[in-house]
Ligand SMILES: Nc1ncnc2c1ncn2[C@@H]1O[C@H](COP(=O)(O)OP(=O)(O)O)[C@@H](O)[C@H]1O
């Protein structure tokens with residue numbers, strides 16, 4: 049009995065820090081409609097700052113709590129800087145740009161923290177005065193856990209007072225319910241948004257700072273917490289503080305008991321709970337239907353079938369690519385395989401995101417499942433390369449059918465968050481299921497068979513799979529199915545009025561995109577000879593997003609162009625120190641200055657310089 | 666003669682407010698029926714129950730004898746109930762012709778075709794429909810460039826692609842210039858007559874209503890208060906009070922008290 053009670057208390061203590069980060073995320077979303085990826089970074093920076101302050105200031109109760117609060121406040125100021133310099137420019141951008149821009153901030157913070165604090169994990173001292181354990185029903189309970197259990201509800205009460213007893217708080221609530229109303233009241237929006245962002249950032253910083261006696265500050269904190277925080281916000285209802293609290297408690301307590309039965313479940317459990325909640329209540333426990341989209345994008349131009357000149361140029365390029373192994377070095381041949389794999393991956397992402405309007409932050413999940421399925425077909429079942437390359441897309445399609453069923457029930461940022469959560473789950477399964485997937489060590493020795501072992505021969509295998517896949521997806525884009533996806537993106541109501549089954553159509557689109565990502569993953573596995581959990585990581589998903597963005601989301605050829613540019617940039621940048629910083633900066637430049645991709649950006653630059661006349665007079 | 670549409674005792678409340686209360690009417694084949702009433706009378710709510718977007722609290726809607734209540738909107742579309750929207754909804758990233766082609770593709774259940782080129786399917790049929798609404802010249806233009814009046818006509822062509830037996834048009838001329846309104850309704854009336862489609866439409870412009878409607882229903886505060894031809898409705902004292910009084914019947918009573 050006492051043991052279970054102790055377990056409950058541990059769950060509640062975990063819930064407090066999860067609540068702090070999730071409620072900031074939720075408040076920011078409620079008012080600004082931005083899903084802030086960088087929220088995990090605020091949490092991480094809070095932890096590092098608190099570490100530095102606690103270890104520099106004189107030890108003692110006052111020093112500790114002063115450090116925690118000061119760290120939270122500094123993170124608030126950092127949040128203000130981010131809001132004023134970046135977010136303010138994208139409040140009216142489509143949700144894709146908002147998500148990607150905040151991810152750029154994540155990358156910049158990762159290298160910033162690395163530069164300041166180094167790569168070592170930093171474990172803070174125990175909290176003075178709370179460094180022992182008390183016995184409750186015979187079980188030792190850390191005093192600090194009890195303090196955390198108190199802090200969660202205290203912060204909740206503080207926010208409640210702020211929102212119900214101050215004019216500012218009332219405005220925040222009004223804005224969460226109806227943004228137009230705040231416009232009508234003539235409230236200074238910029239001021240309101242900045243304030244909300246500072247509050248949210250400071251809460252995340254507080255959550256991080258409070259963690260240091262329990263958990264070492266590390267460079268992985270940001271992304272490991274953000275997935276769970278997203279889940280909590282979605283379960284609680286976006287914009288609802290009380291919902292975030294209930295969801296944090298629900299997840300943490302369930303988790304504390306579930307791991308007794310099945311230790312590996314902790315990574316999967318939040319997703320399972322989220323799936324159940326979303327089936328019953330699509331907007332979360334306390335959420336209300338509301339705008340899940342960012343600003344409207346400019347209407348896209350109709351698709352055109354390629355002109356005969358265009359087709360000839362393309363055929364010539366494909367032909368040149370097909371002949372390249374005879375001309376270029378073996379090394380370039382391998383790089384070209386990388387480019388083809390990346391291109392197929394980007395085209396499959398563009399298929400669901402550009403055509404289908406379903407922004408995915410977890411597309412790498414299907415790439416990775418394809419890669420692992422191919423590798424396992426070889427290493428466990430002993431099949432050859434060709435059956436393995438068929439197994440990749442099939443397994444990916446199955447995974448995409450499973451997760452897609454949940455995802456297409458939502459749209460906009462909700463869908464994006466769910467795709468991310470799904471990818472995090474799959475990553476966790478791969479990472480933890482050591483017996484089958486090899487965990488962190490991955491699966492090695494996934495080489496092509498004798499006949500294809502020459503790099504030049506393998507080039508042709510990859511060529512057929514990737515160029516064939518890209519061609520098929522293009523074909524589907526021009527077919528009724530692809531038009532249907534685009535139609536649903538343009539207007540769901542109209543599509544329904546035509547008698548279309550909107551959800552089924554999107555679901556099939558999701559699965560098809562997943563299958564082709566899986567094909568790319570299978571080729572990838574054989575080109576590298578191995579697979580690691582990285583193949584499913586957020587970073588891999590974001591690479592795909594970058595390729596699509598670089599090429600411009602509105603053009604069918606965009607991802608092809610974008611993948612080429614991306615692989616070349618990556619090839620150069622990843623040799624440098626602090627490449628994440630550079631990458632983050634590139635992301636921000638693209639989003640803020642060239643939202644229609646590099647091609648569009650160049651076009652606009654030319655227009656500004658007067659070198660080309662615009663279409664409109 | 667048997668009605669195409671039979672509505673019996675249709676009712677819907679929103680949190681205690683009766684938006685539509687016990688509405689019953691029939692619609693004959695080829696009939697052009699207007700549903701009028703002041704703002705907030707319940708016209709849109711009524712339409713949304715007919716096409717399945719709202720479930721009624723009570724009542725039945727029968728299309729050629731088959732119950733529609735409880736069916737999903739897309740089933741109802743497939744049963745032959747077309748609609749146009751109060752604010753036009755088209756696929757903005759497609760051309761005018763492609764919008765009609767999409768409707769035809771959906772109608773012929775070819776949506777899951779992964780191979781054919783959508784832009785080359787049902788071209789003659791699409792062009793014939795565009796001819797019907799005089800939009801043929803604009804077939805290749807992106808929808809995002811069209812004037813509002815043209816979008817309205819395009820919506821009509823899209824709705825006709827399904828060969829509907831019943832067309833529901835919620836404020837088809839809203840947002841149009843007066844001369845355009847008359848033209849659009851004349852066009853619609855002609856098509857109705859030619860194809861034997863039945864139409865139920867709501868409309869604010871009384872000139873349009875009296876000029877084209879075969880029969881008129883008047884809704885006020887969720888209830889049907891009158892029904893008849895243009896002349897009968899014009900002479901109906903209750904209707905005059907609702908419209909000329911500048912408010913609802915009950916509001917006027919309140920003023921008098
Ligand atoms: N979804 C809804 N929730 C609450 N009240 C509604 C809703 N839709 C309509 N109403 C109310 O029902 C009444 C009828 O509205 P509506 O059908 O839009 O009228 P009309 O189209 O004739 O102008 C109005 O009082 C309106 O406020």
Ligand SMILES: [Mg+2]
Nearest residue numbers: 708709710751
């Ligand atoms: Mg209306």
